[in-house]
Amino acid sequence: MNKNTVIAFLLIALSVIFFNSSLWNNFWYGKVLKKPVPTYQSSRQRTAQAASSEGGDAKDTTTIKIIPPGGKTATASPANNADSTIAETDTAAAVQLVEDTLTVETNRLIVAVSTRGGRIISLKMKDYEYASSARKKGFVDLLPTGSVGGAQLSINNESFDSVFFAVVKVDTGNGAVQTVVLEAKSLSGKSVQKEFLFADDTYKIGYTVRGDAVVNQKVTVGWVGGIEDSEASQDVPFGGTIDKRRAHYSDGRSVNHFEMSKRGKEEPSGSYRWVGVSSKYFFVALVADSLRDADIVIEGWNAAKSSQGASKGKDKNIDIDYSVYYKADATASEIRDWIYAGPGKVGELSRHGLKFEKTLFPVLSWARYIFWSDLWFPPIAEIILKLLIYFHKLLKDYGLSIFLLTLLSKIVTYPLTQSSNRSMMRMRDLQPKIAALRQKYGKGNQQKFSEEMMALYKAEGINPLNPGCLPMFLQMPIFIALFVVLRKAVELRAATTYLIPWVKDLSQPEALFTLPFSIPLYGTNVALMPIIMAALTFFQQKQALQDPNQKAMIYMMPIIMLVMFNGFPAGVVFYWTLSSALGLVQQKWLLPKPVAAPAVAEHHKAPVKKIGQHHGGSGKKSSKRR
């Protein structure tokens, strides 16, 4: 058995290494589309193209240059431009040929809107700063610098992303609502306005498109910039794979989730209320004012060189674009949307009543096909998250609330663990009898031995006290949910606690000190808590497994736990350490006194230490059998 256990653990370790290797990653994640470099046309170029397509001289297009931002304002219009409306457009646009950035600041957000395309090019969260280990500094920006940004608009496939908009109104005064209104003209000369509304105490940005150009046209609003990963990817096993960016869309009732790892494109259509992408902690969505008919395109691209420095091509994160095609509406001259751009805080998400909070814990793994985990897992995780927040409200310390959560989970599972403890004690008392039976019937008469065993169990009534293995598997969800919540809760981001003062951030792996080199699977950081936990596991294992056949377990489990947990966020490790410690306390001090049944009392002097709870016979006997 020893040899097999070692082989088993080696296989598990090898598979972990394999599934984190670039060989596998390239195979599994390599097939996503490469994003084309966004090309900007100036509005003059567009105008010239339109002119040439309308029969104008094709030579015109060659003379047009793209005006760089901050460059000189061009005034000359194409010579052969016969169409007066186009000329008008051109001159109107010509005034605005310099890209300007309008910055609006509320108490939650700092948003930059470019006059080129009227796009949102920067979305800074004032409540969140980059971790000290990240390359970027300052407030978290949900749009990567230099990205195409968000809030794109096109009408009848005519993109406005490179059109220079005129500033109609900028009201960033002291009013409750700050407004930015931008205006441009379409190729057919009709005007279109983009209006952004900003307010305090909300992560909501109003986004309205109106004007003659919208009437009876197919309007497309989009969010091409996706979402920027706010966290530095950790160069540890299990680190990079879990926090993939995800796309979600909803009709306001049910929410569909997509993970853009292998599939490049999703095109749901029908009733639409919102579509968004989420990173580990943040969420950006485009929301329709009311339920509307639309075609949606969600596309995943291989992440461009992440500014957060994805290590060694290991970045499995995918940039996600999305566009919403509103079907032509003859009457509406206004398309009202709004944008949610903020943290994945359950309170902030659920206050809009649009099921945004369902984006927090989507189940996208294979588990949903076998265990229907997409049905029961999100509610459990949500309850645990709400408890965590509630405890924090009471105690103002996340370490303490994690402690309370752990305690609560121990209390919930107390009847189960306690009854298993009790039956473990009684099994110990019974072992000598079983050993005697085995000696009596041995290998020769298996049938008789079985019968005698049955009779013994019936007489002693021991096993009926056991809860059984099924409840053990059934309580796994609670542990997994606790684990996931502590790993993903934005509330723990940059949170500290008095209980473990050397930890600077509960959402980051603890680093007591950093090694100058990386140990495979272990990483570069040396953390204290995983070591404590490994020690606790060792003692616990030593107490629980006294069968010499399972000796390998006693040493393997702590080592595996140490390696595995070293790269995990400190909050998770803290929970697990507490859980181990409480389990040990329960086992040692809360255990009931051995039930000295008169029938087995005489066997108490027998060497019970050698007896494991998983075996019918004593260790000596079972090892002989093999």
Next chain:
Amino acid sequence: MGREAVAGVTFALIQSVKTLFLMQGAVCKFEPSCAVYAREAVRVLPPHVALIKIIWRVLRCNPFSKGGYDPVVR
């Protein structure tokens, strides 16, 4: 050899679940316990039969069952 290794993996997995999620010893209503049963089943039975038998065993191992001596039957 391959079968032995799979048996080892099965045993290690169930044992790890016990360690990770319960941190406790005896829970099983049966003798041999579910983990040992799973290991034996993988050893002596064809894989698909073993899988079904293990699942059935774990399902039976609940607070309402009687438990008892239940070895792997070939």
